[in-house]
Amino acid sequence: MDKETKMLFELLNSSDHSSQMTAFQLLLESLERPVDWVYRVWDTLVFELESVEADQRAQAGQLLSYLAISDTEFKMEAVFPKIWQATYDQNRAVADTILQATWRIGLASPEHKTILLQAYKSRFNEAVSLGEKGEQICLTILRNMKKLYLSEQEKQTLSLLRT
Numbered sequence: 001m002d003k004e005t006k007m008l009f010e011l012l013n014s015s016d017h018s019s020q021m022t023a024f025q026l027l028l029e030s031l032e033r034p035v036d037w038v039y040r041v042w043d044t045l046v047f048e049l050e051s052v053e054a055d056q057r058a059q060a061g062q063l064l065s066y067l068a069i070s071d072t073e074f075k076m077e078a079v080f081p082k083i084w085q086a087t088y089d090q091n092r093a094v095a096d097t098i099l100q101a102t103w104r105i106g107l108a109s110p111e112h113k114t115i116l117l118q119a120y121k122s123r124f125n126e127a128v129s130l131g132e133k134g135e136q137i138c139l140t141i142l143r144n145m146k147k148l149y150l151s152e153q154e155k156q157t158l159s160l161l162r163t
Contacts, residue, residue, distance in 0.1 A: 001037035005030065009041060012059060024059055031066035038070035049082050054091045061086045061098030068108035076105060076112060084119050096140065103144035107151060120145065 008030075011023035041063070048060035061083050068076050083102065089095040106113040120141045127134030127141070 001040050005035075005037065012056075020055070027063065028066055031063070031070075034070040035067070036070075038067050039073070039075075042067065042071075042075060046079055046082065049086050054089075054094050057086060057089060057091075058094040058097045061094075062101040065098070065101040065104045068105040068112060071108060074109075074111075076108060077115070080105065080112075080115055080119075087123070096136070099137070099140050100144065103148045103151075106148045113148070116148075117145075 005027070008023040008027050011019050012027075014020050014023070045060040045064050045067075048056045049064070051057050051060070064076075064079060064083055083098065083105070087095050087099040087102065089098070102116060102119075106116040124138055124141050127137035130137075
């Protein structure tokens with residue numbers, strides 16, 4: 001892990017909210033591509049999914065979702081239930097932000113995508129049964145599925161262009 005990335009992780013615990021948010025956004029940007037330092041932070045992030053601090057839970061769930069594409073040891077299979085449980089967090093903002101990031105897990109492998117889509121199907125049906133209260137969850141799941149689809153189409157197009 002380079003010094004800049006290490007500093008960004010340190011800033012996530014800063015007392016300055018602006019510094020925290022900037023560091024978090026920069027980390028997410030760096031995770032658009034696979035990284036080699038995934039396991040240096042993995043266990044800490046899994047632990048933080050159960051933090052008493054809402055911000056830490058939200059950040060951990062989002063970062064783990066983004067790190068899925070770097071997970072060469074397939075640890076996500078064991079962690080997915082914990083991330084998915086966090087999408088039911090009592091703090092609605094935490095639950096929503098984690099749910100919004102979960103589509104990234106589907107980019108990791110066909111197996112991850114299958115697990116994710118099964119979870120989406122179940123959650124969508126639960127949300128539909130809630131009526132108006134579940135509308136936001138349904139919309140988020142539909143948006144996530146669109147993002148996953150578009151990302152896969154983009155990858156296929158790029159691979160065709162490279163050949």
